[in-house]
Amino acid sequence: MISSLQQSLIIVAMVTVGTALTRFLPFILFPDNRETPQYIRYLGKVLPFAVIGLLIVYCLKSVSVLSAPYGIPEGIAIGCIVLFQLWKSNTFLSIGGGTVLYMILVQFVFI
Amino acid sequence: MKKEQYLYQLNKNSEVLAMGVKTRALKAAFPYTIPVLTGYIFLGAAYGILMNSKGYSLGLTVLMSIITYAGSMQFVAVNLLAAAFNPLYAFLLTLMINARHLFYGISMLNRFSGTGKKKMYLVFGLTDETFSLLCSTEPPRGIDRNWFMFFVTLLDHLYWITGSILGGVVGAMVSFNTKGIDFVMTALFVVILTNQWKSQKHHSPAIIGIGVTAACLFFFGSIHFMIPSMVMIVVILTLFKAPIERKVAE
Numbered sequence: 001m002i003s004s005l006q007q008s009l010i011i012v013a014m015v016t017v018g019t020a021l022t023r024f025l026p027f028i029l030f031p032d033n034r035e036t037p038q039y040i041r042y043l044g045k046v047l048p049f050a051v052i053g054l055l056i057v058y059c060l061k062s063v064s065v066l067s068a069p070y071g072i073p074e075g076i077a078i079g080c081i082v083l084f085q086l087w088k089s090n091t092f093l094s095i096g097g098g099t100v101l102y103m104i105l106v107q108f109v110f111i
Numbered sequence: 112m113k114k115e116q117y118l119y120q121l122n123k124n125s126e127v128l129a130m131g132v133k134t135r136a137l138k139a140a141f142p143y144t145i146p147v148l149t150g151y152i153f154l155g156a157a158y159g160i161l162m163n164s165k166g167y168s169l170g171l172t173v174l175m176s177i178i179t180y181a182g183s184m185q186f187v188a189v190n191l192l193a194a195a196f197n198p199l200y201a202f203l204l205t206l207m208i209n210a211r212h213l214f215y216g217i218s219m220l221n222r223f224s225g226t227g228k229k230k231m232y233l234v235f236g237l238t239d240e241t242f243s244l245l246c247s248t249e250p251p252r253g254i255d256r257n258w259f260m261f262f263v264t265l266l267d268h269l270y271w272i273t274g275s276i277l278g279g280v281v282g283a284m285v286s287f288n289t290k291g292i293d294f295v296m297t298a299l300f301v302v303i304l305t306n307q308w309k310s311q312k313h314h315s316p317a318i319i320g321i322g323v324t325a326a327c328l329f330f331f332g333s334i335h336f337m338i339p340s341m342v343m344i345v346v347i348l349t350l351f352k353a354p355i356e357r358k359v360a361e
Contacts (some may be wrong), residue, residue: 046316
């Protein structure tokens with residue numbers, strides 16, 4: 001279902017305001033002239049690593065390992081992306097190659 | 112020289128000098144942004160193609176890339192636009208998915224302090240990739256740091272907009288089976304994780320992130336696992352603060 005243009009613009013506005021809020025909030029809460037608490041600085045150091053882990057799981061949330069194709073296409077594609085990246089460190093090759101491989105797998109192999 | 116003439120010349124000199132600072136910062140920034148250039152053109156194009164395949168206009172596609180400018184969130188937003196109209200849900204889901212930006216902001220508090228007028232735009236443009244560039248690179252010697260960060264942010268933003276225009280146009284001209292194209296988002300995060308893994312000796316934060324979220328997905332199900340995951344991650348990182356900090360500092 002495609003909503004009307006007006007509804008689409010309202011959704012875009014909501015997403016925009018929400019995104020801006022998460023980006024600006026730390027700078028509003030901890031302005032330049034105030035010392036950032038040590039605990040917050042610790043979180044700032046370790047959270048980016050944890051959050052990327054969270055996002056990968058988020059991306060794979062609807063993959064079922066109990067029913068066909070058992071997450072096999074995702075597993076193959078992710079394995080290849082990691083190998084590409086370790087081997088060549090070329091973001092374009094890793095992301096592009098991995099995505100195309102995945103599309104081939106779900107369109108032709110594991111239909 | 113008359114006083115006015117002298118002042119005029121002085122003003123002009125400083126203008127030329129200031130332009131030099133900007134140009135040099137732009138030239139210095141560009142090479143660092145090349146990985147993002149390739150990534151964003153591809154990702155942006157995938158987003159543009161996806162929007163086109165769902166029947167949205169190029170205008171809306173590009174508008175979102177300019178004013179929202181949030182890679183993964185824009186993929187999610189494609190589904191939000193197609194779902195039943197619910198602005199509050201869209202807003203809350205955005206806060207949840209983009210909550211990680213809070214952590215980027217916290218990490219950048221020191222780096223962005225004293226950037227003056229540029230700060231607004233630096234904060235607005237703080238995406239996953241721009242964040243990882245800005246926190247892993249120092250500008251070369253003699254390059255103004257604030258302008259360097261500004262141009263890294265601006266170039267990344269332009270790549271993203273260009274990619275989404277390309278995707279929207281190509282998607283409209285060529286029709287092909289787009290099934291599986293949203294995997295591009297997974298691929299992006301796997302690449303970021305691999306890079307982080309290589310750059311760090313200790314991986315406990317990454318392992319906690321994956322493990323806790325996977326456990327929450329198992330116990331809470333695919334609709335309700337995000338908030339418990341984020342709470343649990345912060346709780347565990349807080350409980351094990353001392354040992355993790357010791358390891359990370361090594």
